[in-house]
Amino acid sequence: MTLWIDASAGASGDMLLGALVGAGVPVDVLQDAVDAVTPEPVNLRVERVTRNGFAATRCHVAARASTQHRSWRDIRGMLRGSRLDEDVRSLAFRVFERLAEAEATVHGSDPHDVTFHEVGALDAIADVVGASAGFSRLGGAVVVSPVAVGSGTVEGAHGTMPVPPPAVAELLRGVPSYAGPAGAPATELCTPTGAAILTTVATSWGPQPPMTTEQVGVGAGSRDPEGHANVLRLFVGAPVGSTREDTAVLIETNVDDLDPRVWPSVIAALLDAGASDAWLTPILMKKGRPAHTLSVLVPQDRAEKVRATVFRETPAIGVREQRLDKHALDREMSSVDVDGYAIAVKLARHEGAVVNAMPEYDDVARAAAAVGRPVVDVLADAFAASRKLLG
Numbered sequence: 001m002t003l004w005i006d007a008s009a010g011a012s013g014d015m016l017l018g019a020l021v022g023a024g025v026p027v028d029v030l031q032d033a034v035d036a037v038t039p040e041p042v043n044l045r046v047e048r049v050t051r052n053g054f055a056a057t058r059c060h061v062a063a064r065a066s067t068q069h070r071s072w073r074d075i076r077g078m079l080r081g082s083r084l085d086e087d088v089r090s091l092a093f094r095v096f097e098r099l100a101e102a103e104a105t106v107h108g109s110d111p112h113d114v115t116f117h118e119v120g121a122l123d124a125i126a127d128v129v130g131a132s133a134g135f136s137r138l139g140g141a142v143v144v145s146p147v148a149v150g151s152g153t154v155e156g157a158h159g160t161m162p163v164p165p166p167a168v169a170e171l172l173r174g175v176p177s178y179a180g181p182a183g184a185p186a187t188e189l190c191t192p193t194g195a196a197i198l199t200t201v202a203t204s205w206g207p208q209p210p211m212t213t214e215q216v217g218v219g220a221g222s223r224d225p226e227g228h229a230n231v232l233r234l235f236v237g238a239p240v241g242s243t244r245e246d247t248a249v250l251i252e253t254n255v256d257d258l259d260p261r262v263w264p265s266v267i268a269a270l271l272d273a274g275a276s277d278a279w280l281t282p283i284l285m286k287k288g289r290p291a292h293t294l295s296v297l298v299p300q301d302r303a304e305k306v307r308a309t310v311f312r313e314t315p316a317i318g319v320r321e322q323r324l325d326k327h328a329l330d331r332e333m334s335s336v337d338v339d340g341y342a343i344a345v346k347l348a349r350h351e352g353a354v355v356n357a358m359p360e361y362d363d364v365a366r367a368a369a370a371v372g373r374p375v376v377d378v379l380a381d382a383f384a385a386s387r388k389l390l391g
Contacts, residue, residue, distance in 0.1 A: 001138060001139050001140025001141075001236065001237075001238070001239075001330055001331065001332035001349075002140055002141050002143070002209060002211045002236075002237055002238065002239040002330070003135075003138060003140055003141065003142045003143070003234060003235065003236055004142075004143045004144075004145070004208045004209060004211065004234075004235040005019075005142065005143070005144045005145065005198065005202075005232065005233070005234055005235075006145050006208075006232065006233035006234075006235070007144060007145050007146070007147045007148060007190070007194075007198060007232055008145055008146070008148055008180075008181060009148055009180070009181060009184075009189065009221075009228055009229060009230055009231055009232065010147070010148045010149070010150065010180065010188075010189030010190045010194070010221065010230070010232070011147060011148075011189075011190050011191070011194030011195065011197075011198055011232050012127075012190070012191040012193060012194040012221055012232075013061075013124060013126075013127025013128065013130075013131060013191065013193040013194060013197065014058070014059050014060070014061060014127060014219070014221070014222065015194065015219040015220065015221050015231070015232040016127070016131045016134075016194065016197055016198075016219060016232060016234075017030060017044070017059035017061070017127060017130050017131060017134070017219065018046075018056065018057040018058050018059040018217070018218070018219030018220050018232075019057070019217040019218060019219030019232050019233065019234035020130075020131065020134030020135070020138075020217060020219070020234065021046055021057050021059055021134075021217065021219075022056070022057035022215075022216070022217030022218050022219060022234070023138070023215045023216065023217030023234045023235075023236045024215045024217070024236070025133075025134045025137050025138065025217075027044055027046050027059075029133050029134065029137050030044055030059075030130035030131075030133050030134055031043075031044050031130075032133070033084060033088055033129050033130055033132065033133035034125075034126045034129050034130050036082045036083045036084045036129075037078055037079060037082045037084065037092075037125065037129050038063070038078075038122050038125060038126060038129075039078070040063070040064055040122060041063075041064075042061060042062065042063040042122050042123065042125075042126045043061075043062045043063075044059055044060070044061060044062075044126070044130065045059070045060040045062060046058070046059055046060075047059075047060060049220050049224075050224075051220050051221070051224050051229045051230050051231050052224065052225075052226070052227070052228060052229040052230070053229065054218055054220075054229040054231050055218065056218040056219060056220035056229075056231045057217065057218060057219055057220060058219075058220040058222075059130075059219070061123040061126050061127060061130075062123075063121070063122035063123040063126065064122070069115050069116060070115070070116055070125075071112075071113065071114060071115045071116070072096060072097075072099075072100035072111060072112060072113075072114045072116070073112060073113075075096050075116070075125065076093070076096070078125070079092055079093055079096070084129070084133075085133075085136070085344075085360075085362060085363075086362065087136045088129070088132045088133045088136045089132075090271060090272060091132040091135065091136055091200065091201070092128050092129050092132040093272050094200050094272070094274060095128045095131075095132065095196045095197055095200045096128060096196075097111070097272075098171060098196045098199060098200055099114075099116070099167070099171070099192060099193075099196045100112075100114045100116075102167045102170040102171045102192070102196070103116070103167055105170050106166035106167055106169075106170050124193050127193050127197075128193060128196070128197065131197050131201075132197075135201050136333070137333055138236060138332065138333065139331050139332045139333045139346070140236075140330060140331060140332055141203045141204070141239070141330070142201045142202050142203050142204075143202070143203065143204050143205065143206060143208070143209050144175075144198050144201075144202040144204075144205050145176075145205070145206070145207065145208075146176035146177055146178055146205070147172060147175070147176070147177040147178075147190055147195070147198060148177070148178060148179070148180035148181065148184070148189045148190060149163065149164040149168060149169075149172070149177050149178070149179065149180065149188075149189055149190045150163045150164065150179065150180055150184070150186070150187050150188045150189035150190065151163050151179045151180065151184075151186045151187075152185075152186030152187055152188075153186075154187070154188040163186075163187070163188045163189075164177070164188070164190060165188070165192065167192045167195075168188075168190055168191070168192055168195045171192065171195040171196055171199055172190075172195055172199065175199060175202070175205050176205050176206075177190075180228075181227075181228045184225070184227065184228050185225050185227075187223075203299075208235060209239070209240075210239065210240035211235070211237040211238060211239050211240060212237045212238045212240070213235050213236070213237040214236055214237040214238065215234075215235075215236040215237070216233060216234070216235055216236075217233070217234040217236070218231050218232075218233050218234075219231060219232045219233075219234070238330075238349070238352060239330055247300055247323060247324070247325060247326070248276065248297055248298060248299055248300065248323075248324050248326050249297075249298050249299075249300055249303040249321055249322070249323060249324070250295065250296070250297055250321065250322050250323075250324050251295070251296040251298060251303065251306060251307060251310065251319050251320075251321050252293055252294065252295050252296070252319065252320050252321075253293070253294050253310060253314070253316040253318065253319045253320070254283065254285065254291055254292070254293050254294075255291060255292055255293075255294055255314055255315065255316055256285055256289050256290070256291030256292075257315050258292075258314055258315055262313075263280060263292070265313070266294070266313045266314055267279075267280075269309050269312075269313050270296050270306055270309055270310070270313070273302065273305045273306045273308075273309040274298060274299065274302030274305055274306060275296045275297065275298045275302070275306050276297045276298060276299065277296070277297045278294070278295065278296045278297070279294075279295050280292045280293070280294060280295075281293040281295065294310070294314065294316070296310065297324075300323075303321075307319060329348040329349060329350055329355070329356070330348070330349045331346060331347065331348050331349075332346075332347050332349070333345070333346060333347070334347055334357075334389055336359070336382060336385035336386055336388075336389070337385070338364075338367055338378055338381045338382050338385060339367060339371045339373070339378070339381075340371075341363070341366070341367035341370060341371070342363070343359050343360065343363045343364055343367060343382045343385075344359070344360040344363050345357050345358065345359050345360065345382075345386045345389065346358045346360065347389060354389055354390050355390065356390075357386035357387065357389045357390055358386070359379065359382035359383060359386055361379070363382075364378050364379045364382050367382075
């Protein structure tokens, strides 16, 4: 699956939610994720609207007005204590972590102590969590166009600020952006939430890649200015070709003085930091000491953060690294029904045909507990149903 995001008119959390729904993600998928995190009811309501002649989907996020400001520590606790699927939790975690790091950079503070103002409100939390659920549902590579940021000034918690605001400018550092379409009013077009989501989900930047488009979702912003359509478009389709070629970094270190009970939390921290995979290999070091080799596979743009996590979470005093070329089949998510419960299935395609279908174990375990059957039996049924998706 290939996704292309046209952010030439800007980006915000609600625009991304609308585009995801318009591209075929059921609003219930987004709502379930939001319900799993927010301590108070936050309702998503979908409306069909037009923006300068464009038919679009507007996703209203209705939350009770609140002046409560939440820190990155608060939101991290909310995410870790939620019942979100792990892939959704990890993506939402990385979005908020990017926001915290950007805010800390522009204000000269510690990311752990950053207090979110607008972004800490329940509606903004719902934007991030809902978008994470939507992109996790679609799967695949995500290409993002240059991002329109706007011009002029904007009022925020810290007073009048230039556009793009400091946090947005920091989040978009190193990626293509511009003021916006000709004739656009002098206003903010890209919000911090929108910038954080885009820069987290993007696997590359540029124009629409070669793809066979199957769905187009058009997400509407709250404003309807004259002169341009205030929308974000999401194209979903099949890539031209059978595999993706990526460059990754393999980071390794040998560790012989860590309590083995700590390793699961180390692996979790590395995945939260952006690692694609992490694993341990038992080894025997000099003088017969038992030890482990920690191996971490990570995209190049996340290597620095993962390297820092290795040093923070383990007693390692050095790492070795090598660049690897990866050839990966395109992946997407589907689902099968077992005893009335939806089981997510990860599909892999080669030359357009599904060649692998793997049920998500967490869904299988939840279904087994709900119907009172052994996990192994429900897993077998899920595998049998998934076989029908092959070919």
